[in-house]
């Protein structure tokens with residue numbers, strides 16, 4: 625029988641400056657810049673406010689209710705990585721908490737994104753370990769079933785491959801394929817510059833309907849003004 629479970633030790637990662645530029649841009653800007661793709665849905669909520677992080681994904685595919693493979697993943701993480709944990713079927717169990725975060729932080733991992741649940745949320749906040757999770761649950765889990773580390777996984781309808789750039793902030797989580805990271809950073813910066821110019825126009829009192837040329841569209845759509 626073929627071995628269906630694997631821990632891949634070495635993965636390609638994006639350049640640090642590209643990651644920093646994507647972090648600077650933030651989730652919504654990056655999502656727009658790559659053609660409104662990569663957003664992992666409204667279900668992934670941050671455990672803290674006003675935090676923005678970006679880093680290469682180390683991916684985990686776990687059996688639901690089982691954190692064995694998270695422990696196995698710690699060893700292959702490098703400083704600056706983001707751990708992405710998924711389960712092979714839906715689970716809200718608290719498979720990650722402050723002990724695992726302590727272990728990851730010792731290796732320089734900057735945060736966790738999980739399609740399952742976390743616990744010890746106050747301690748995670750206190751220690752400054754950044755978490756985006758589908759649920760918060762005290763429900764404990766076991767360390768019993770095999771899974772994989774650094775294989776492509778599905779997170780909120782988005783495929784995350786090892787080394788893809790995960791950007792996360794108050795708006796949620798967006799995933800940029802590794803091969804697109806450089807271009808995405810460039811496009812995101814262009815978008816930031818464009819938005820800065822638009823902000824000045826709007827601040828001066830010019831209306832969006834004029835700035836974006838929307839009066840003709842409103843008329844085309846049959847929208848009439850009345851007093």
Ligand SMILES: O=C([O-])CC(=O)C(=O)O
Nearest residue numbers: 719720721722723724765
């Ligand atoms: O130990 C566990 O199963 C999860 C947890 O609470 C921790 O990592 O602190």
Ligand SMILES: [Mg+2]
Nearest residue numbers: 721722723744
């Ligand atoms: Mg705990």
